[in-house]
Amino acid sequence: xxxxxxxxxxxxxxxxxxxxxxxxxxxxxxxxxxxxxxxxxxxxxxxxxxxxxxxxxxxxxxxxxxxxxxxxxxxxxxxxxxxxxxxxxxxxxxxxxxxxxxxxxxxxxxxxxxxxxxxxxxxxxxxxxxxxxxxxxxxxxxxxxxxxxxxxxxxxxxxxxxxxxxxxxxxxxxxxxxxxxxxxxxxxxxxxxxxxxxxxxxxxxxxxxxxxxxxxxxxxxxxxxxxxxxxxxxxxxxxxxxxxxxxx
Amino acid sequence: xxxxxxxxxxxxxxxxxxxxxxxxxxxxxxxxxxxxxxxxxxxxxxxxxxxxxxxxxxxxxxxxxxxxxxxxxxxxxxxxxxxxxxxxxxxxxxxxxxxxxxxxxxxxxxxxxxxxxxxxxxxxxxxxxxxxxxxxxxxxxxxxxxxxxxxxxxxxxxxxxxxxxxxxxxxxxxxxxxxxxxxxxxxxxxxxxxxxxxxxxxxxxxxxxxxxxxxxxxxxxxxxxxxxxxxxxxxxxxxxxxxxxxxx
DNA sequence: ATATTTTATTTGTCTGACATTTAAAAGTCT
DNA sequence: AGACTTTTAAATGTCAGACAAATAAAATAT
Numbered sequence: 001x002x003x004x005x006x007x008x009x010x011x012x013x014x015x016x017x018x019x020x021x022x023x024x025x026x027x028x029x030x031x032x033x034x035x036x037x038x039x040x041x042x043x044x045x046x047x048x049x050x051x052x053x054x055x056x057x058x059x060x061x062x063x064x065x066x067x068x069x070x071x072x073x074x075x076x077x078x079x080x081x082x083x084x085x086x087x088x089x090x091x092x093x094x095x096x097x098x099x100x101x102x103x104x105x106x107x108x109x110x111x112x113x114x115x116x117x118x119x120x121x122x123x124x125x126x127x128x129x130x131x132x133x134x135x136x137x138x139x140x141x142x143x144x145x146x147x148x149x150x151x152x153x154x155x156x157x158x159x160x161x162x163x164x165x166x167x168x169x170x171x172x173x174x175x176x177x178x179x180x181x182x183x184x185x186x187x188x189x190x191x192x193x194x195x196x197x198x199x200x201x202x203x204x205x206x207x208x209x210x211x212x213x214x215x216x217x218x219x220x221x222x223x224x225x226x227x228x229x230x231x232x233x234x235x236x237x238x239x240x241x242x243x244x245x246x247x248x
Numbered sequence: 249x250x251x252x253x254x255x256x257x258x259x260x261x262x263x264x265x266x267x268x269x270x271x272x273x274x275x276x277x278x279x280x281x282x283x284x285x286x287x288x289x290x291x292x293x294x295x296x297x298x299x300x301x302x303x304x305x306x307x308x309x310x311x312x313x314x315x316x317x318x319x320x321x322x323x324x325x326x327x328x329x330x331x332x333x334x335x336x337x338x339x340x341x342x343x344x345x346x347x348x349x350x351x352x353x354x355x356x357x358x359x360x361x362x363x364x365x366x367x368x369x370x371x372x373x374x375x376x377x378x379x380x381x382x383x384x385x386x387x388x389x390x391x392x393x394x395x396x397x398x399x400x401x402x403x404x405x406x407x408x409x410x411x412x413x414x415x416x417x418x419x420x421x422x423x424x425x426x427x428x429x430x431x432x433x434x435x436x437x438x439x440x441x442x443x444x445x446x447x448x449x450x451x452x453x454x455x456x457x458x459x460x461x462x463x464x465x466x467x468x469x470x471x472x473x474x475x476x477x478x479x480x481x482x483x484x485x486x487x488x489x490x491x492x493x494x495x496x
Numbered sequence: 497a498t499a500t501t502t503t504a505t506t507t508g509t510c511t512g513a514c515a516t517t518t519a520a521a522a523g524t525c526t
Numbered sequence: 527a528g529a530c531t532t533t534t535a536a537a538t539g540t541c542a543g544a545c546a547a548a549t550a551a552a553a554t555a556t
Contacts, residue, residue: 010508024338046509047511048510049297050510052538054304056302061339066538067537068516068538069536072519079347084340084343091327091335098327101416105415105416112364112368113418167353169344170361173361260540286506296542300507314507316547317506317507318504318505318506318550
């Protein structure tokens with residue numbers, strides 16, 4: 001592992017990259033201990049604070065974990081699906097908000113991916129997944145629910161659907177798409193009528209998944225996609241109208 | 249923004265989290281300048297090195313960028329699709345290798361997601377996407393190609409297919425699934441015969457996308473999924489056989 | 497008016513020190 | 527001998543102060 005002191009990049013960034021490469025290329029394996037900070041400083045010919053900044057960069061990506069005390073140190077971290085989930089969710093969320101991704105684009109992506117999971121979920125869902133879906137449907141039908149709570153339940157329903165596919169890689173990929181949509185969904189005010197429609201579609205989806213009927217699940221998801229988009233259009237139109245009348 | 253000096257977590261981790269929350273919740277907006285390191289150290293009642301470690305954590309996640317000099321400092325970074333791509337690819341790749349995700353699981357996820365893109369790609373693909381796909385098909389047919397180069401071309405082909413959907417969110421989500429599969433695909437030795445089959449299926453996919461025929465594209469993708477899995481099975485079987493005979 | 501130099505500010509890096517945590521090793525008691 | 531306690535060494539976490547390097551604004555010179 002070498003670094004170039006004449007490069008324009010920060011030393012700590014170079015060191016972090018060098019160690020990251022070693023991990024990605026398998027030269028450092030899970031749970032292997034890195035040299036101590038003092039030894040790394042020696043190897044790279046930099047000071048300990050610089051090494052520490054590099055290690056913090058890696059820790060922020062869950063690539064290493066550190067432990068204090070004798071026989072402590074920095075260890076190559078086995079990145080868990082949970083770590084990867086949360087990373088993906090924050091990245092996706094910021095990506096959508098900062099790049100002003102349109103509701104339609106995000107919505108299309110989300111439901112396209114979800115439809116990819118539905119046939120597998122119809123095959124493999126367990127009673128647990130069905131129970132979660134049914135429970136969320138009940139919650140969504142309760143009166144007096146805030147829009148935020150309704151949205152959160154919506155996310156939980158769809159995550160159960162996705163998890164039903166029994167493929168952790170799919171669940172991981174979908175986590176970003178589904179959760180990152182939530183802030184956008186929160187902009188919608190759900191009337192009693194629209195909640196009724198959504199609960200109806202959720203019920204059809206749950207029924208189809210329970211009956212292992214992939215085609216029906218897909219059809220209901222398509223309808224849900226369309227309905228979500230028209231719902232957003234009408235909410236936007238209503239707001240525009242309210243703004244116009246207020247300005248006169 | 250407050251931190252708890254009695255918490256078990258590192259001060260730098262707490263500070264990073266506090267600033268991250270401010271960004272995610274929109275209290276700090278894109279291109280806004282954070283206070284200087286000295287001011288932050290003052291605010292949080294810690295030393296400058298500690299603040300710096302916190303900032304490096306954020307920089308590692310592309311949440312901020314720093315600039316030296318007068319009127320420099322740390323600025324909230326607009327996370328780009330490119331940033332998000334590369335983060336997702338390394339995370340996905342490590343997730344697969346460290347958690348010993350089976351070839352079948354990763355493969356299933358990848359093709360399920362890709363099939364989700366195909367109908368959209370059939371609708372919206374530009375001549376550019378088609379040209380890329382055709383060019384990669386030609387490359388894949390050339391003799392004397394190493395397995396690695398063949399795999400890389402395979403990835404390029406499928407990325408063009410995905411990008412054809414014209415939905416950057418989908419492209420971003422798929423980048424992880426497609427690229428992270430590459431190390432697993434690299435374990436396969438592609439015989440002349442198997443390359444011929446794959447090129448044939450790729451041609452059918454490109455033809456279908458060109459003809460805006462979503463159903464045919466889907467059918468070809470399903471065949472490709474099945475074929476990839478049987479290919480991997482036969483490679484594994486051949487290796488097992490070789491091991492057995494060598495041991496006798 | 498333009499070009500150059502100066503200056504102030506800020507990040508990047510280094511040195512050295514002390515605090516805190518932790519597990520192994522040594523010691524003590526029953 | 528075995529169980530408990532104390533000591534110790536090694537490592538990360540934190541701090542203070544200093545200097546280097548970059549950079550843009552301000553001041554100066556042409």
